[in-house]
Amino acid sequence: MSSKPEPRPSQEPTGDASEAGSDSIRTELSGCVFRHVKGFYAKYFEDKSWSTAAEQAAQKVQLDVASALYRDFLELKSQGSFSAWLARLQSMSLAEGQILHHFRSPQVNTSDHPLRAIVYLVASSGRSESSSPPPAADARVFGDFSVDASDIGPESVSRFYETARQVFQARPTRRFLHGFQIRGSTMELWMFDRSGAYSSDKLDIVQRPDLLIKTMASYAMTNDEEAGFTSFIRRDGLGSYVAFGGADENETERLYLEDKPIAAPQYLVGPGTTCYAARTSTSQTAGFVVKFAWREDAIHTERELLELTKDRNVWGVIRALGWQDLGSIGGLRQGLRFNQPYDFPPAAADGRATSEGDTPIATVAGSDKDYDPLFINHAKGVLIDLDGALDLEKGPARRGELVGSEGFMAIGILTGDPHTYRHDLESLFYVFLWVAICNDREHDDERSLRHEPETSRRWGWCSMDFRSVSRNKSVDMSPEGFPRILGEFSTEFKHLKGLARELRQLLFLMRDGDIFTGSDMDQDGINRLYDGMIDAFNRSIASQTQE
Incomplete structure (x- = not known):
């Protein structure tokens, strides 16, 4: 990928949602x-x-x-x-x-x-x-x-x-x-x-x-398939469904999708991961999740990792019930002769994930006790999205390969640092901020995972221009920028602003006038961060219980 001139770093919170969206488009096009x-x-x-x-x-x-x-x-x-x-x-x-x-x-x-x-x-x-x-x-x-x-x-x-x-x-x-x-x-x-x-x-x-x-x-x-619609999703009198199981129609199981996805991408170029809650024909509640995603041929698939977790008896991971490859980008573009990519000066991107491979679908159990053994131990949650995981027995991530979820990756990961414990704790902090900003009682009865205010600073964290995202996060995690993030907390989570401030201070120490986004690898530094965050959460929980 050709190098592009770098935009100037932001010195303070910049722009609104529309500016973030414009940057995202330019990045995707480059x-x-x-x-x-x-x-x-x-x-x-x-x-x-x-x-x-x-x-x-x-x-x-x-x-x-x-x-x-x-x-x-x-x-x-x-x-x-x-x-x-x-x-x-x-x-x-x-x-x-x-x-x-x-x-x-x-x-x-x-x-x-x-x-x-x-x-x-x-x-x-x-x-x-x-x-x-x-x-x-x-x-x-x-x-x-x-x-x-x-x-x-x-x-x-x-x-x-x-x-x-x-x-x-x-x-x-x-x-x-x-x-x-x-x-x-x-x-x-x-x-x-x-x-x-x-x-x-x-x-x-x-x-x-x-x-x-x-x-x-x-x-x-053109028919539906020629127009680009997914033929794997079908309809009958009960609604839209996907079928998996035996080759014979009578042996297949139908999972009926809810109308709105519980997760869907805001971008076009990329894996396009989309998840729907689903139920059987005899159930009134959704007990499964159906996931659509494009993958790269050269990278391990979620299917392989799920099989690996099963072989190794890993507890707390979703169970895949079925999957199917639906096509490939190579097949869609077969027979075409491409020239040089169209130039969009001054585009700013050299870290974008494009999808060149097949389209797998994974159908997984979510909360149905007949299929999910996790409920034997009354689990509060399960691990998902193993297409972003690594098998460490095969070695660390390849140089230049980013592993993480859009909006939640640590600043160091975005800038190419080796993955450490510190980045996982920083990602946990971003999850906490997402919960506090994007969730409220008004939307409790909906399954969508995104109720992002249009003016939220978080839109600047959700782009495949990773350098731009790292700059935006650095600004937002600074002492001057973080009050803007706290100002976005929904009414139900405003009482957790003190906890948010304490976690930010633990994660982003000031060194030489800037926030520190590196990792202290000595044992004292590791203990300081782990123990400090656990203590902050415990004290916040205790104070809420007393109230």
């Missing part, structure tokens, strides 16, 4: 966007079951009519005129006898000419606009229209990418997403997956106005 990929159109639009029908749909539209449609687009200036134009495009593109789809445009910028609009192609469901889900959740394809031919370059691609990321956030289990950009007289077709984005050659609508009709017809005729 080195993983490829434009004008050879073989793109042939792979996704030719030799399909619907290719002939899409060609016929375009041929039915006379050339002068298609040209007029394009010319009218350049004159659009209002929401109403764009909606009418979009309806004309749709009527020309959708062939008779195909599954009905329609365009929805929830966002149109009409403040000034030229007009720019985001649209989604969704399946017609018969539901009213008010009762249907947000367009992003059901988007088969999304498009970015602009009559301004000069609206190109890094900022345009960044905005486009942000829309794609919102679609993945709305349905995090999808495998990939089609998109297209129209800028004046040119159209560029895109594909997004968990390793980044890539596009076709530019298509000239002036010279080939029928391409617009043919492409829209092709998008409308």
Whole structure:
């Protein structure tokens, strides 16, 4: 990965959630966007079951009519005129006898000419606009229209990418997403997956106005799998479910997923770990967790480590009931010829995890006593996410390899220090802060793990630009910055501000005018930190009990 100029370190708490989000987008884009990929159109639009029908749909539209449609687009200036134009495009593109789809445009910028609009192609469901889900959740394809031919370059691609990321956030289990950009007289077709984005050659609508009709017809005729939806999740009269077990349908067990995930990524590029609470058909409560995640081929899988914990009789670890590989990035991109990645100056990243391998699913027991032996000993919790664990008998982490969870990694780990006891204690502190900031009685009945205030400083901790995260955390853990973190505590946890201050002081000693993020490896230093944190927790518990 090419080196990039470093942003200046922050001297005090910086920015808001939007700035953190912008930095995250730039980091995700750096080195993983490829434009004008050879073989793109042939792979996704030719030799399909619907290719002939899409060609016929375009041929039915006379050339002068298609040209007029394009010319009218350049004159659009209002929401109403764009909606009418979009309806004309749709009527020309959708062939008779195909599954009905329609365009929805929830966002149109009409403040000034030229007009720019985001649209989604969704399946017609018969539901009213008010009762249907947000367009992003059901988007088969999304498009970015602009009559301004000069609206190109890094900022345009960044905005486009942000829309794609919102679609993945709305349905995090999808495998990939089609998109297209129209800028004046040119159209560029895109594909997004968990390793980044890539596009076709530019298509000239002036010279080939029928391409617009043919492409829209092709998008409308794709089936769910071709549109990127996960076929592993199915539906019946009881809801959405995944099946595991025997090869025969009658031998499989169905686990029904709750509507909202209990954990889902805010990024696009990366493992995309998404977890749903699930139940059996005969249970009213969720006793299982279904996990979707992309992995890298060269790295051990969670499955292998779970088998290892079973062989070694490790207590307090989840039990995997089944898993299945669903595909690979290599398969999605097979036959394409990539050039150099698109440059986004001045991007700032040299620590980002991209996914190049398969998509496994792990179905694990959570709280069902019939399957989970942990309840014999009345366990209060279990270890999860072993895809971020290491088998120390095989040696330490490889140089440059980061192991940890987004938002909770210690500053030293983010800057490349060898993993020590101190980093685990620092991560525990970040978990404590997350509990105090992101949880309250208002959301007790919901299963989501993220109720992050939009202005929270923690958004600056959740990025794959690891150097930026380390700087943000250093600022927030400083004596000057930490009051901002305490100010975010929810009402239910405000009484623990004193404990938070004491833990911060134990973890981040001041040395030479800066907070110390290294590890004291002598026994006195180790005992000071362990004993100090245990004592602080015990005194806080005792004081709350007395009250």
